[in-house]
Amino acid sequence: MFNKNHNSKEEIFKSKKDNCSISFLFFLKVFKKMTFGRFFYIIITLLFCVWSVCVTSNSENVVETKKDGETCDVKDDSTNPTVTTTTEQKDKCRNLHKDCAFWASEGECDNNPDYMKYRCAKACNTCELQTDEIRFESCDDDLVDDCPLLASKGDCDKNTHWMRLNCQKSCNFCFYEDRCRIHLKRTPGVSLEPMNLYGHVFDSIMSNETLGFFFKKNADKAKKKKKGSGSRRKKKNYKRIECVYKYGIEYITRNPPILSFDRFLSEELVDNFLNKPFHHFERSADAGELLDNFTYAQIYSIYITYTLYVINNDNNNKSSQSWCEKDCDKDDATDKILSQMEEIVRIPRENFEQLQVLQYEVGQYYNTHHDFIDGLYVVHGSLLFFVLFVDFTLFSSNDDGCQSNMMKQINTNEVQWDMICGPRILTFFIYLNDVEEGGETAFPHLSLSVKPKKGKAILWPNVPSHDYFVRDDDTHHAAQPVLKGVKYGTNAWIHLYEFRDAWERGCTG
Ligand SMILES: O=C(O)CCC(=O)C(=O)O
Numbered sequence: 001m002f003n004k005n006h007n008s009k010e011e012i013f014k015s016k017k018d019n020c021s022i023s024f025l026f027f028l029k030v031f032k033k034m035t036f037g038r039f040f041y042i043i044i045t046l047l048f049c050v051w052s053v054c055v056t057s058n059s060e061n062v063v064e065t066k067k068d069g070e071t072c073d074v075k076d077d078s079t080n081p082t083v084t085t086t087t088e089q090k091d092k093c094r095n096l097h098k099d100c101a102f103w104a105s106e107g108e109c110d111n112n113p114d115y116m117k118y119r120c121a122k123a124c125n126t127c128e129l130q131t132d133e134i135r136f137e138s139c140d141d142d143l144v145d146d147c148p149l150l151a152s153k154g155d156c157d158k159n160t161h162w163m164r165l166n167c168q169k170s171c172n173f174c175f176y177e178d179r180c181r182i183h184l185k186r187t188p189g190v191s192l193e194p195m196n197l198y199g200h201v202f203d204s205i206m207s208n209e210t211l212g213f214f215f216k217k218n219a220d221k222a223k224k225k226k227k228g229s230g231s232r233r234k235k236k237n238y239k240r241i242e243c244v245y246k247y248g249i250e251y252i253t254r255n256p257p258i259l260s261f262d263r264f265l266s267e268e269l270v271d272n273f274l275n276k277p278f279h280h281f282e283r284s285a286d287a288g289e290l291l292d293n294f295t296y297a298q299i300y301s302i303y304i305t306y307t308l309y310v311i312n313n314d315n316n317n318k319s320s321q322s323w324c325e326k327d328c329d330k331d332d333a334t335d336k337i338l339s340q341m342e343e344i345v346r347i348p349r350e351n352f353e354q355l356q357v358l359q360y361e362v363g364q365y366y367n368t369h370h371d372f373i374d375g376l377y378v379v380h381g382s383l384l385f386f387v388l389f390v391d392f393t394l395f396s397s398n399d400d401g402c403q404s405n406m407m408k409q410i411n412t413n414e415v416q417w418d419m420i421c422g423p424r425i426l427t428f429f430i431y432l433n434d435v436e437e438g439g440e441t442a443f444p445h446l447s448l449s450v451k452p453k454k455g456k457a458i459l460w461p462n463v464p465s466h467d468y469f470v471r472d473d474d475t476h477h478a479a480q481p482v483l484k485g486v487k488y489g490t491n492a493w494i495h496l497y498e499f500r501d502a503w504e505r506g507c508t509g
Pocket residue numbers: 358366371429439440441442477478479480489491
């Protein structure tokens with residue numbers, strides 16, 4: 001079975017190995033002509049690799065293991081000789097605050113033992129001190145009399161959202177790790193064996209006859225034929241001369257593939273959807289408030305160039321958003337839109353986030369960003385000053401969606417690929433009106449820009465074809481400022497695994 005957790009950590013480890021390769025190459029170049037060059041080359045590069053792979057792993061508290069059984073100085077739980085923690089105590093042991101891991105890494109287990117050793121027992125490795133009384137002190141059923149009965153009738157699974165809010169204790173929903181445990185048998189929306197997103201989704205769309213390609217010229221000919229000619233004979237007359245796809249589907253670009261659907265929604269359906277009273281727009285700024293409007297900056301060192309994210313705190317020009325939840329999600333127009341998307345991507349709507357409706361007024365835009373939520377973005381590299389090098393690791397974060405607290409992301413590693421819902425593999429974006437001027441969706445790495453048109457949609461991958469757990473940098477995108485008029489659009493973010501039940505459980509961040 002594919003192990004995504006292991007995969008993501010390996011990615012970070014891989015980037016460290018890349019640093020080794022860079023430094024090997026660099027030192028080879030510098031020292032190859034010197035008498036002692038080869039000696040220095042080997043010593044310095046080895047030192048760098050040990051630093052890069054092992055030492056910084058510990059300081060980040062991100063990479064714990066490379067591969068099963070192969071470790072880089074992993075903390076040993078049994079180092080405290082005076083206490084023994086039973087397996088049962090360990091299983092029940094919980095961090096009662098989301099920042100426990102962070103605090104523990106800052107030395108708070110020793111500095112503030114009265115709180116930490118009891119309420120952050122997991123992070124402090126003091127599980128034997130955490131009694132049930134402490135564990136459940138801030139978690140109880142609201143409806144003390146009814147909850148046990150409802151839970152015994154299976155309502156924790158059937159009516160999860162309500163039960164999560166009202167019957168936490170009876171449902172064993174108090175702690176994230178109980179409520180959001182990943183089922184080993186969860187089914188991916190797109191096959192993992194082998195991973196081939198472009199083939200499974202994009203090529204399948206283009207070769208799917210139910211999406212209505214037909215053979216235009218001969219179809220016209222066939223129409224002219226006299227009535228009564230058998231359907232078999234008619235079929236013979238169809239030759240593949242020109243394919244016309246339902247919804248006006250065509251590739252805008254092939255690698256990575258971006259499809260456009262020129263006539264995805266009828267005017268009537270758009271009006272029906274947009275004119276509903278459900279949409280209450282709020283400035284798009286909540287999740288990742290500090291973090292969601294990064295722009296690029298380049299840092300040039302003498303030898304290596306890195307692209308870093310810098311924070312642009314200008315929130316004034318952001319679009320407004322409205323989530324299509326509850327009544328909006330159940331509405332007929334929404335249902336029709338979601339059905340059409342399901343028909344195209346052949347992934348069930350359970351894997352879709354609720355539609356997010358966007359509104360941009362004149363001057364508003366959405367900076368370059370990526371829809372893949374990796375929460376934590378580690379920029380790791382080395383800057384070289386003569387023969388001294390400084391290894392650095394910066395933490396940054398991606399934007400909208402699942403996460404709101406950078407520390408939480410760093411310390412619990414709660415990124416979407418680690419959640420029940422898995423990563424956002426696809427974005428389906430629909431334009432809900434004609435914009436008088438501006439408002440294009442730009443893909444700067446692909447030198448591509450798509451003009452809004454009422455009812456038109458575009459579909460792009462957020463991950464490479466053969467690895468659904470990393471983001472594809474090529475699909476960074478931005479909404480250009482609206483210059484005249486107003487712009488409405490709606491996002492459907494499609495996950496590898498089912499999203500909606502996970503959302504009801506409060507397991508999507
Ligand atoms: O408005 C657009 O064109 C794109 C919006 C977008 O990328 C987003 O909401 O994530």
